[in-house]
Amino acid sequence: MPYSPIGKSIQVLDTPALLVDLDKMENNIQKMAARCRDSGLHWRPHAKGHKTPAIAHKQLRAGAIGITCAKLGEAEVLADAGISDILIANQVVGREKVARLVNLRRRADVMVAVDDPVHIRAISDAATDVGVNVRVLIEVDVGMKRCGVPPGDPTLALARQTHAAPGVVFAGIMGYEGHAMSLDDAAKEAACRKAVGELSKTRNLIEDAGLCVGIVSAGGTGTLAFTPDFPGITEIQAGGGIFMDTYYRDGLHVRGLEHALSVLTTVISRAAPDRAVADAGRKTTSSHPSLPEVKDRTDVVVTGLAAEHALLSLTNSDIEIGDKIQFISGYSDMTVFLHDQIYGTRNDRVEVVWDILARGKKQ
Numbered sequence: 001m002p003y004s005p006i007g008k009s010i011q012v013l014d015t016p017a018l019l020v021d022l023d024k025m026e027n028n029i030q031k032m033a034a035r036c037r038d039s040g041l042h043w044r045p046h047a048k049g050h051k052t053p054a055i056a057h058k059q060l061r062a063g064a065i066g067i068t069c070a071k072l073g074e075a076e077v078l079a080d081a082g083i084s085d086i087l088i089a090n091q092v093v094g095r096e097k098v099a100r101l102v103n104l105r106r107r108a109d110v111m112v113a114v115d116d117p118v119h120i121r122a123i124s125d126a127a128t129d130v131g132v133n134v135r136v137l138i139e140v141d142v143g144m145k146r147c148g149v150p151p152g153d154p155t156l157a158l159a160r161q162t163h164a165a166p167g168v169v170f171a172g173i174m175g176y177e178g179h180a181m182s183l184d185d186a187a188k189e190a191a192c193r194k195a196v197g198e199l200s201k202t203r204n205l206i207e208d209a210g211l212c213v214g215i216v217s218a219g220g221t222g223t224l225a226f227t228p229d230f231p232g233i234t235e236i237q238a239g240g241g242i243f244m245d246t247y248y249r250d251g252l253h254v255r256g257l258e259h260a261l262s263v264l265t266t267v268i269s270r271a272a273p274d275r276a277v278a279d280a281g282r283k284t285t286s287s288h289p290s291l292p293e294v295k296d297r298t299d300v301v302v303t304g305l306a307a308e309h310a311l312l313s314l315t316n317s318d319i320e321i322g323d324k325i326q327f328i329s330g331y332s333d334m335t336v337f338l339h340d341q342i343y344g345t346r347n348d349r350v351e352v353v354w355d356i357l358a359r360g361k362k363q
């Protein structure tokens with residue numbers, strides 16, 4: 001029998017190892033699902049952070065209507081894991097990718113963002129060739145100035161073109177208020193109100209023109225406290241909060257969710273009385289500026305990361321070489337994709353080991 005850590009203490013795991021506290025993650029999933037449900041909205045959580053179909057299935061079991069992802073390759077992995085209602089919240093461009101998209105449509109009811117007639121023509125041509133219909137959402141720029149057509153008439157014009165194109169189904173609109181995520185509460189509330197207002201007005205304009213806007217999608221973990229309260233949207237994309245990290249807490253002011261994701265590390269050096277080093281650096285914990293935090297210890301603080309080293313500052317600490325400590329993730333979105341597997345734990349015992357199946361699916 002091959003070695004299995006299942007049922008054993010996390011202390012037996014070799015390091016660095018990525019852990020998720022299942023009780024905490026499941027609580028976060030329930031809270032995020034309830035936040036959407038209580039606001040009368042559907043939840044379509046973004047999976048770009050976890051990249052793991054088993055976690056997507058937990059979100060669906062908690063009431064999510066479908067899954068959002070960033071990449072076509074992620075959508076293919078989710079589809080092959082039995083998930084059908086998938087939004088790729090990005091533009092899919094290039095002959096090969098569009099061919100994959102329309103072929104994916106045979107095994108999943110995939111939906112994709114567009115913001116230009118070029119996208120619509122390419123999908124329409126490929127979809128009619130293969131004999132499928134692909135749902136599209138028109139991405140509206142609600143102030144982030146990333147992708148997206150301006151709200152109002154330009155979106156209406158694109159909606160009309162989408163509606164007229166064979167092989168393409170106009171399913172609705174989406175707008176990501178990413179510019180609001182890091183604002184303080186008062187400014188964030190105002191920015192969310194404005195963003196949702198733009199989406200709502202645009203939806204009314206399109207419906208007045210006789211087209212049905214089935215979906216109005218918005219939201220991220222950083223705006224979950226506000227965006228669902230404003231009328232006009234139908235679903236929320238917030239996803240990463242299921243892991244909750246120090247960036248969500250300190251950078252995006254997210255509250256009410258528990259830190260679930262950590263990297264288990266080993267102390268490899270105690271080179272000075274007030275300094276130690278652990279075996280998890282940027283290549284394991286993330287290269288994001290938000291530093292990880294040591295779980296359940298006040299005597300050890302992460303002060304810096306090199307590629308493969310974490311510098312630890314010690315205060316009256318009895319920590320020794322070989323000790324294992326957990327780093328609460330600095331930014332989970334930039335942590336998970338560095339690992340092959342994630343250990344699901346309960347009460348510090350390993351319950352399950354998941355392959356991070358959409359890891360590396362960048363195309």
Ligand SMILES: Cc1ncc(COP(=O)(O)O)c(C=O)c1O
Binds near residue numbers: 089
């Ligand atoms: C299109 C889109 N939707 C939603 C999100 C929010 O993701 P999360 O809730 O994981 O922070 C993002 C984050 O980058 C995004 O790009």
